[in-house]
Amino acid sequence: MCLGVPMRLLEIGEDGHAVAESDGLRLDVDVSLIEDPRPGDHVIVHAGFAIERLDAHEAEARLAMFDRLAQIAAEGTATGPV
């Protein structure tokens, strides 16, 4: 339906143009759908457009939860609600 790739904004140019990067790949990206884009922001890119900014706090909380789950699995015990 709509693949979206997380990328990091490197440069914000004129008129909604920007350069983004992911795993060493640089791409011209249109950021006109994003409020106040800034270099260093992580965004989701679909069809050459940044469609949303990634919330770093939510991403870290999510990753921390999965890290905890991995730890628990290593200790071999199930756990409560996600």
Place this chain on the structure above:
Amino acid sequence: MRYSDGFRQPAAAEALVRMLHERMAVARSRRGAIAVMEVCGTHTMAVGRHGLRRRLPEGLRLISGPGCPVCVTDAGYIQTAIELAESGLGIATFGDLLQVPTAGGDSLAACRARGGRVQVCYSPLDALRAAAAEPGREWVLLAIGFETTIAPVLATLQRAHDAGLGGLSALVAFKRVLPAMEAVLADGRTAIDGFLCPPHVSTVIGAAAYRTIAERHGRPCVVAGFEPLDILAALVALVELVAEGRAEVRNEYARVVKEEGNPRAQRLIEEWLEPCAARWRGLGELPNSGYRLREDRARYDAERRYGVTVRTGRDAPGCRCGDVIAGRMDPPQCPLFRRMCTPDSPVGPCMVSSEGSCAAWFKYERAEAAAPG
């Protein structure tokens, strides 16, 4: 370590699979089997790619829904696009549409081979660049897709408008996700207990948009990312909600999806489009399930500009993509699957598209289809 690695940790997946089995045991005792529809074709691909179907607990069935933009596009659309190309217009298309066969076996790829000016684009901006680079030829962007792709297409038409570039228009076949979800529920031939909701459509429309599905139809909706841990965690949440009879909306992709969605994208949709009835392969004509360009934007509407009308097309003989799209059958239940219909010789769009469930099942799934719901 790559960003996505954290969302693919095998040990965490094992813990989530165990939790899913525990939750499903409770659900089975309370209400029996559970059928969840993953609306989005990219979820179907991710489930296949990461081998998740084989790890599902007994009684939990994943059904692929009408969320592949190429698959749901009416067969007549490709025919009209070919006619426009053969009239000398430039056609800019996303790659997936290139190989989709018409009932007569033609395709945009074959049209290009005959000399039609058909160009594949990764972004709608590529169509803008093609039109700017070739002022002597008018270009038509094949504008299919759901809300995620609608916003970039409209932002591109806005750029053409602002630049006074008249040589670009769009053959619009936009789709709205909520009416399709309501249609598969109304169809009733497939039992659906809950929805795994598409992450990037939700980025545009917002998680709150699914409240109508939860409140009006009593089905829980969980927005999930495409990573395996996201999908597993969302399934744990969904099975819990179904088991407890709680028709709620849960946003398990909060790192991207906001409650109210993307206001800029929504503003563009309001300024450029108005809802209209749309034809869906497998679901027929659904009221308010599509968008057309507003009257004041008619010059960007290829149908009005070139006096063409997308006629209802016929599916290839024996093709059951319609039933697969509507969740009425799994791909292996189609008599053509893996026999006449393969990625090398696709009969229908579900085998062509990179988000088609037949393509996913062909590539990743070995298990036989479950009995119909």
